[in-house]
Amino acid sequence: MHHIPPVRIKDIADFAGVSVGTVDRVLHNRGEVSNRTREKVLGIIHKLNYQPDILASALASKRDNKIAVLIPGGTDENPFWKYPLAGVEEGLREIVHFGISLERYYFNFTDRESFLRQSAKMLSDKPQGVILAPVFTGEAALLLDSCNELKIPVVLINANICSGSCLAFIGQDSLQSGMVAARLMHYGLGDDSDVLVVNFIRENGNQNHIIKREEGFRNYYRDISKTGDSLLRQVNIGETHGNINGIMRKAILSSPRPVKGIFVTNSRVFRVARFLENNNCGNIILIGYDLLDENKHFLKNGTIDFLISQKPREQGYKSIMALYYHLLLKKEVEKNQYLPVDIIARENLQHYSFT
């Protein structure tokens, strides 16, 4: 097994009987080359399967590839978004040598105006690539269109939007994750206990993944028996709603049979956990999403039975890597990158500390 000497620009030049300058002009198609020689050079590049040395390339070009992340700022109220960002930064460290820099644009995830402001600011900075959390569906779609016009590749993270075209979507298969939750619920409860599905919803937000999660959950129950679906109760709560005691109590009492399990379709499961603890609700199985610190707390003390992780850190990591592969290596990247649905119990929480 011997080292094959890699093909350099010089080799192509010699082969084609031209100079390296000409080959370079062809490679970066910046004109000033006759069609005849262009074709010839391209043919040889293809024939020799030339792969540019990205080290030398990055070293020589000194060009700054700005990547913009446009995501909600991680607040105390919703700390979720600091994890994808951490993943992005982790990936950045591995590729920062190649002349890639990061610009962060935070918006308030309850304030669409702030999203518009920040996206305008971002566009005016002319990034080479964008990582976008489409929290506001309509506005995000418009931004996507703008980026498409400007030929800026966009990676959608966490939630998807159908319209427009993006380089990649990186997130979870929400339907699947709902099914996983249902499987766990049903595995622990059996066939004849009522289950409450709790949605915390937000006006004019992107609810797509929440709907999908509930759908997956229901599908599972429907599939196990004809009457499976009838075990499910459901309640929607406004995200900004203060005290949920009343709503929860009513939802639980209105069930024909006792509620033995609760599935919360997003990360606000800790609010339900608090309710359960304060009201001595006995042995209700509680399943929800995301490893927020509060959620971890209730997972450890047993009030929450399982959390489903969206692997936010890995989402961030994969996002920046997708742009790196596209921008620097010019490689094809997978359009839909669904991350595994992680099941977290008290017992395997420990080594998930940074996920």
Added chain:
Amino acid sequence: MHHIPPVRIKDIADFAGVSVGTVDRVLHNRGEVSNRTREKVLGIIHKLNYQPDILASALASKRDNKIAVLIPGGTDENPFWKYPLAGVEEGLREIVHFGISLERYYFNFTDRESFLRQSAKMLSDKPQGVILAPVFTGEAALLLDSCNELKIPVVLINANICSGSCLAFIGQDSLQSGMVAARLMHYGLGDDSDVLVVNFIRENGNQNHIIKREEGFRNYYRDISKTGDSLLRQVNIGETHGNINGIMRKAILSSPRPVKGIFVTNSRVFRVARFLENNNCGNIILIGYDLLDENKHFLKNGTIDFLISQKPREQGYKSIMALYYHLLLKKEVEKNQYLPVDIIARENLQHYSFT
């Protein structure tokens, strides 16, 4: 936020009033520098916090950093080991530009002689780093010692050995994984069903993680109640043992109460699944390890309830990255890198296809 111009060797040279050649000699301490100037240059390097440009470095020194992987060949009988290798190769693709190459040394995991042969061959090739699966405890420890003498960093993968010192251990927290299995078992069965623990064991192999898994499993059951441990039966089966029907039947029948769950402490859980299907054993919960194709099959059809993944692919990826960080970036790497304990059910199997 402005670009700070990075410190180059030239800057250090100017600052110290010497030439770049001298600085280079200091950096790589290859002598031929007087103590006086050495001290001075070192001081300035430290003061300016010089970080070498690994791009230019790799470009200039075209040296070949050979990394050796010494693992069992992935056989049909035990395909597990192709996954860590795939992870290693995935990582390799990201760093191959830096003059890193991979040498693969496969041994037969049932034949210690082949391990000795391959490790001797590996050592004679003088690699710069080693990724080692310590399947044979004693022999692996000796090899580790040899590498320590030769100053070759070693990453232990999948299983740990206590003696000797290595750059890193990358694998799973076996005790935890046993506890996770027990949690799932107990969550589904409740407090009063007998559970059978099945160990497939191999003469003179590294059984450490198998023992730990069982220990974790037992610990969980012991912790839930004083009598919890008494629910557990146990049976050991030789790995090379052909037909397991007799042993399994005897183990199940000898239980005072009916066995409602089986925990297999390694990837050979598919053999137990086969047994269950062939003997119409009814509704026994089956939990085991690793996403082998056979195991996936039984997970899909419901005979296996949960599989615990060791994330073999990620183990491989992290292994080569640890060596990269150590050899090229000269960064500290974490000594014990425990990977998350992944719970796989039928419903979340899909997106784990490559883990």
Added chain:
DNA sequence: AAATTTTCCGTGTGCGTACACGAAAATACA
């Protein structure tokens, strides 16, 4: 046919580092 423009292409330099070579300085020896 000369003058001008346009098209096309080669040469040269720099990115930051590694290392070989040889010169200068320091030391040793006569």
Added chain:
DNA sequence: TGTATTTTCGTGTACGCACACGGAAAATTT
């Protein structure tokens, strides 16, 4: 003091690529 030897250091080139500059050839105009 002069020569030989060793120590110490500076210079130059290479790594593969990007890009600026300028010049020759071809095309166009006058």
